Amino acid sequence: MKLYLHTYILWSIGLSLFFTCNSPESSLSYSANILKNKIDSTPAPKPRALIPIGLQKLIVAYPEQHFNASTNALIWPNGDSLVYQDSIKKGEKTFQMLLNQPDLEDQLFMPYPKGVDYPIPSLNNDPGRIRVEDFFLKMYGENKEAVRKNLVEIDFLGSKLLVTQINSIDQKLIQIAKELAKDSALKKYVETVGGTFNWRKIAGTERLSMHSFGMTIDLNVKYSNYWRWAVSDKTEEGKRPIIYKNRIPLKIVQIFEAQGFIWGGKWYHYDTMHFEYRPELLIEL
Ligand SMILES: [Zn+2]
Structure with missing residues (x-):
């Protein structure tokens, strides 16, 4: 009897260990x-x-x-x-370091204010402008030709645009165009598109523009404001205050955000024509 009990206990422990080790909850993935x-x-x-x-x-x-x-x-x-998270402690990165050598944690740490009620961005508050370049290179293509292989042409309110199929971004932009077309008051802002795919560096920097990946769209430049146009000091150090300006209707912003795109109009270094696909900044868990 003693032996049977002993065997039973061992069997029970073995069984529970088996289930623990094979449970999806035990995996780090x-x-x-x-x-x-x-x-x-x-x-x-x-x-x-x-x-x-x-x-x-x-x-x-x-x-x-x-x-x-x-x-x-x-x-x-x-x-x-x-x-x-890299080895540099939180708070030890300057704003330029965040822009030039961020980790994925830095990419996500500035909260993006979703919706029409957003504060005028405070000094260097640029949610979405901090980007790990390798993350986008791995996802959309390591170079111009690799990105180009994933591009398709779509009709966006009369403009022919080259956009990526990765993450179904082509389908999302087609849906956005449908929503925008429902309101004729929005037409002048969206009928002439400032640009989509363009493998290039961000003006004044060594960082790749998000336009390099075919997941970013600039609306009509005529109704747009960009921080570099507003200041004589073109550095990003924030040596002098940038006066916030925007003429893009917030209804457009809502339509883009609903499909996972953030708006450059919510940045201290604002770029109000600019929308890029960054769903990680829009979801709440
Ligand atoms: Zn842009």
Whole structure:
């Protein structure tokens, strides 16, 4: 009897260990199935406590990428990875360092104010302008030719635009055009498009413009304001206050945000014609 009891206890421990080790909850990976589950309204698995919220946002925001994560890295299905938090302590990066050598955590840490009620951006408050270039190169193409392979031409209210198919951005822009077309008062702002795909650096910097990836659109330049046009000191150091200006109707902003695009009009270094696909800054978990 004693032997039977002993065997039973050992068997029980073994069985519970087996289930613990094979449970999806025990894996450090946390996949985009969460988004699917949300849409299906079936209970979503609990987010892994060990995975930072910023990584969870990236996974959920880009379901077509099938990202996974470890406690400090975003992982692509082919095994490529990007570190989430680098070795430089929080608060030790200057604004220029955030722009020029950010990690994924920096990319997400300025909250983007979704919706029509947004504050006039305070000094250097640029949610979305801090970008890990490698993240976009891995996702949309490592060079001009690689990006170009993913581009398709769409009709955007009469303009022929080259945009990427990655993350279904072509379909999202077609949907945006449909929404914009419903309001004739918006026509003059959107019928002449300032630009989409253009592999280039941001003016005055060594950083690649988001226009390089085919997921960014500039509306009619005629009704736009850009911080560099407003100041004689063209540096990004914020040595003198930039006076905020905008003429783009906020209804346009709402239509773009609903499809995962952020607006450059919510930046201290504002660019009111500019919309780029950054769903990680628009979702709440
Ligand atoms: Zn732009």
